[in-house]
Amino acid sequence: MSAIGHEIVNGHDEHDHHEKGNFLTKYVFSLDHKMIAKQYLITGIIMGIIGGAMSIFFRMQIAWPEESFEVFKWFLGERMAPGGVMKNDAYLALVTMHGTIMVFFVLTAGLSGTFSNLLIPLQIGARDMASGFLNMLSYWMFFISAVLMVSSLFVESGPASSGWTIYPPLSALPQAIPGSGTGMTLWLISMAVFIVSSTMGSLNYVATVINLRTKGMSMTRMPLTVWALFVTAIIGIVSFPVLLSAALLLIFDRSFGTSFFLSDIYLAGEVLHYQGGSPVLFEHLFWFLGHPEVYIVILPAMGITSEVIATNARKPIFGYRAMIASILAIAFLSTIVWGHHMFVSGMNPFLGSVFTFTTLLIAIPSAVKAFNYITTIWRGNLQMNPAMLFCIGFVSTFITGGLTGIILGDSTLDINVHDTYFVIAHFHLVMGISALYGMFAGVYHWFPKMFGRMMNKNLGYIHFWVTAVCAYGVFFPMHFIGMAGLPRRYYSNTAFPLFDEFVEVNVLITVFAIIGGLVQFVFLWNFFSSIFFGKKAPQNPWKSNSLEWTTPVEHIHGNWPGELPVVYRWPYDYSKPGFEEDYAPQNMPMREGEEELQH
Amino acid sequence: MTTLLILAIVILLGIAVWQLTKIFDLTQIGSASDDAASQIANNKDNKINGYLAFGFLGFIYVFTIFCLYEYGSFPLMDMAAAEHGKDVDNLMWISMILIFIVQTLTQALLHYFAFKYHGKEGQKALFFSDNDKLEALWTIIPVIVLSALILYGMYAWNNIMFVNDEEEVIYVEVYAKQFGWDIRYSGQDNTLGKANVRFIEGINVVGVDMADPNAQDDIMAKELLLPKGKKVVLKMRSQDVLHSAYMPHFRAQMNCVPGMITQFAFTPSITTAEFRQDEATIKKVNNINKLRMERSQALIAKGEEALDPYEFDYLLLCNKICGASHYNMQAKIVVVEEAEFNQWLKDQTTLGQQIAAEKAANAPKVEEVVEPVLEEAENTVDAEAIAQVVKK
DSSP states (O other): OHHHHHHHHHHHHHHTTTOOOOHIIIIISOOOHHHHHHHHHHHHHHHHHHHHHHHHHHHHHHHSTTOOOHHHHHHTHHHHSGGGOOOHHHHHHHHHHHHHIIIIIIIIIIIIIHHHHHHHHHHHTOSSOSOHHHHHHHHHHHHHHHHHHHHGGGSTTOBOOSTTTTOTTTTTOTTTOGGGTHHHHHHHHHHHHHHHHHHHHHHHHHHHHHHOOOTTOOGGGSOHHHHHHHHHHHHHHHHHHHHHHHHHHHHHHHHHOOOSSOOSOEETTEEOOOOSOOHHHHHHHHHHHHHHHHHHHHHHHHHHHHHHHHHHHTSOOTTHHHHHHHHHHHHHHHTTOGGGGOTTTTSOHHHHHHHHHHHHHTHHHHHHHHHHHHHHHTTOOBOOOHHHHHHHHHHHHHHHHHHTHHHHTSHHHHHHHTTBHHHHHHHIIIIIIHHHHHHHHHHHHHHHHHHSBOOOHHHHHHHHHHHHHHHHHHHHHHHHHHHTTOBSSOSOSTTOGGGGGGHHHHHHHHHHHHHHHHHHHHHHHHHHHHHHHSOBOOSSTTOOOSGGGGSOSSOOTTSSSSSOOOOOSOTTOBSOTTOSSSBOOTTSOOOTTOOOOOO | OHHHHHHHHHHHHHHHHHHHHHHHHHHHHHHHTTOGGGGSOOHHHHHHHHHHHHHHHHHHHHHHHHHHHHHTTOTTSSOOSBTTHHHHHHHHHHHHHHHHHHHHHHHHHHHHHHHHTBOOTTOOOOOOOOOHHHHHHHHHHHHHHHHHHHHHHHHHHHHHHOOOTTSOEEEEEEEEETTEEEEEEOTTTTOOOOBOGGGOBTTBTTOBOTTSGGGTTOEEESSEEEETTSEEEEEEEESSSOEEEEEGGGTEEEEEOTTSOEEEEEOBOSOHHHHHHSHHHHHHHHHHHHHHHHHHHHHHHTTOOOOOOOOOOEEEEEOSOOSTTGGGOEEEEEEEOHHHHHHHHHHSOOHHHHHHHHHHHTHHHHHHHHHHHHHHHHHHSOHHHHHHHHHO
16 A cells, blocks of 8 residues: 555656745645644634634633633623623623533534644655545635634624534524624534535545555554554544534524424424424434534643653653554544433433443543553653643643543433533533643644754743643642532633632632633743744754654755665554663664564 | 732743853853754653652642642532432532542552653663453443442433422423523413413513413412422423523433423422521521622622622523623522421412403503514414414
C-alpha cells in the first residue's frame, strides 16, 4: 500500500518547484496541509476566545446575580444586557453558544483539525494529504460554518438558547424561547455545514493513513498520535452524519410543519398541530453523535499526550500495543453508550441497565491508558517543557474527571445527579480541560514545526501553573454543589433559599474562572509574538524520534526535499540501552544485532 | 464596583507577572544569546517544575480537604426521604469512597513521579516498554471493581424503575408547563382520567377528557401532597417543551415529555415535619437563615424589601432547560401521615364538581364561548384520533 502512496505523492513532488505561489494560493486557498493546519489552529483560537469570554460572562452572572457590569454593556449590548444586567434568556443563549463553540469549533475542528492536518502526513512520511483539494474545501466549509455560528449572535431575536443539545420542542418553537427563531435556524445550518466539513476532513485523514504511509511505516510503527487521529476520524465518519440527519429533521419540523420530534403541544394559549412525533427520538439521534463526540474530542488529546510524554520522559511509551488496543476499544464502546445521557428521559428502563453496563466498561480502557501514562513517567528523565507539563496536567484532570464518570454512568446514581453541577464538573474536567490541555501541549510541542520558531518557555510555565490551579479551582467545588442538588443552566440560584449556602462558593468559582481566563492572554501573547519574534527553531528541538522532525525547518511543499524517509523502527526508542544518544529516530537503520521490540 | 476593582487588580497582577518574565528573559540574554536552546527546559527548569508538580499535589489535597470541610455536608447522601433512597445512598457512598481512594493514590503517583524523576544532566531513563503482568493487573482490577458496581447498580435500578402491578399504589399526575407545575390526583377510583392538551380549557388546565368516567373524581392541586409509607406512582406529562421533575430529597427524577406519559414511583418514608426536626436540617436551615439575615440587612440598607425567613420543604424543581424562567420553576412537596392525606383527599372538590359549578355559575356565557371552540376542535382534529392517542 505504501508503494502506491509513493507514486501518487511523487507526482506532487514535481510541481513543487513552480509552486512559488501568490498570497492567495499560499496563505488563503492553500492546498498544503501545513498551512491548512495553521488556518484551523488560528480559527480555533479565535473561536476559543469567543467561547471562553462567554463562560466568564455567565459565571459573573451566577456569582453576582442581576448586578450591572460595565463589560456586559460593552460586549453584550442593550439587547442581551440592558443597563449592564444580563437578561435571563441571554444567559441561556450564552450557555448554549459557549457549549456549541467549545465542543465543535474549538475542541473538534480546532484540535483534531489542526493536528490531523499537521501530523498525519508528517508523521507517516507523506508529502501531503490524500486529497489536498478536499482538505482545503474542508477548512473553508469549517470557516463558513464558524462565520454562520458567530453571525447568529447578532440576529434580533438572539442566538440559539436551548442548550448545546438543542432538544426539541424548545429548540423547535420560537414561541417557547426567543432564541429558537432565526438564531436557531442559523445554528442548524451552521452545524450542517460543519458536519460536511468534518466528514470531508475525516475521509481524507483515513485515506491518507491507509494509503500514504512511507516505506517501513507499518501500522504498528505509527506514532500513537496518528493512531488516535486515525481512529478519531473513523468515529467522526460513523457518528457525525447521524447528527446531520437529526438537524435536517429538526429543520423540517421547524420550517415545513412535519412532526418528527413534536406531539401534543399547547403553547401560548393555543394547541399546535403537531401530532405523533417524539422528542426522545431526537435525544437518541443527538447522543448517537453526542457521546462519540466526547471521544472525538479526547482521543486526539490522548494521542498528543502519548507522543509528548514519551518524548519528554526520554522513555518509550509504556504498553504501546495496549494503548492501541484501548484506543480501539474506546472507539468501539463509544458508539454504544449514548443512552447514559438519557437514563431519566423516559426511555424504556431496561435500556438503562444496558447502557449502564456498556458505559462502565469504558472505564477499563480508560484506566489502562491512565496507568500506562503514569508508568511511562516512572523512572524517566523528565524534560519539563511546557508541553510536558500540560500532558501531566492532562493525566491529572483526566483521572479526576474520569472517576466521577463511574457515578454518572450508573443509572441508579444518575437519577439524582443528572443535569446538576456534578455533570458540569465531570465533563469539563474529563473532556473540556483535558482536551484543552492536550491542545496546548500540542501547540507548545509542535510550534517549532508549524512556525519555525520557539515559544517562550517561561510564559509557558506561568500559563500552565496558573491554568492548572484555576481549572481545579473552578471545577472541583462544582462536584459539591451538584451533589447538593443544584441544577445546571439556572440563570440565578436566588429563587431557592435551599441554595443560599452556595453564594460564597459561586463567587470563589467565578474568581478562579476570571483569573484562569485572563492567564490565557499570556498564552495568546506568547503564541502570536513568537510567530514573529520567537527564537529560530532548530530542526529537532525536543530530540524526538518521529518523522516530522526530519523535515527542514522552512516549510516546503512536499515536506521532504529529496526522497521520502524510510522507517526502520517504532517511534519510541528513547534511552535504548547500547545507544549513546537517548533517542533513535524512526529513519535510523537498525544496528547490527539490534532487535526490534515485539511490542 | 468592587468587582471592577478586583478585575483591575487581577489585570495589574497579570501585567506584573509578564514584566517579571521579561526581566527574567533579559537577564538570560547574555548567556544564551540567540540560541533556541534557551527555550528548551534545562536542568533548572526541570528541577523547579518538578518541585512545582509536587506542590501542585499538595494544592489538590489541600483544596480537596477545604472543599470537604466547607461544602462536604453531602445533604443528599443521607436521610433519603424515600424508601429506595437507601440503596441509592449506599451505592453513592461506596462509589464516592472508591473514587476518593483512587484519586488520592493516582494523583500522588503521577505528581510524585513528576517530581522524583525530573530531568537531570546525565540521568538516563529506564528503557521499559512493556510488562504483560502489570497491564493484566490494571485491567483485571478495574474489571472486578466495575463488575461489582454494575451489578449493585442494576439491582437497585430494577428495583426502582419496575413497579409491581399487584402492589397497592396511588396514582398521581405531575404536569409540567412553562414555568410551573400542576398536580392531579386520581381520586377515589385511583385511576387518572384520560387527558390531552387538546382538552385544555378554563379551569381544566391540564386537559382532562371530561367525557371519561374515570376523570370525574380527579382532583387538581398546586402542591404535591404525599402520604408516608405508601407507594406513589407519579405519571408525568408536559404541556409544551421538555421539563424534568427533579425531587432531590426523594432521589427521584424523570423527564416530562410532551406527547408521552413517563413515570417514576417511590414510597415517601419521612414526613416533612419529621425532616424539619432532623438535626442536620435544623443546622442547615439556621445557617441559611443567618445568611438571609445578612443579605436582608444589605437589602434594607438599599431601601429594598427584606427576604422571608426560610423553612425547610421538599422541593420539586425543573431540571431540563425549558425557557427563560427555567431557573424558577418550582413546586412544594409535602409528606404527611397517611390518615392526614386521606382526610385531605376527602376534603377536596373533584374536577368534575368544579367544572359543573363553574358551568352553573355562568351557564349562558360558557356555552357561547365553548360551543364554537368545541366545534373547531372537532373540525381540526378527529375526536377518535384524540381518544386513541390518549389511550396510548
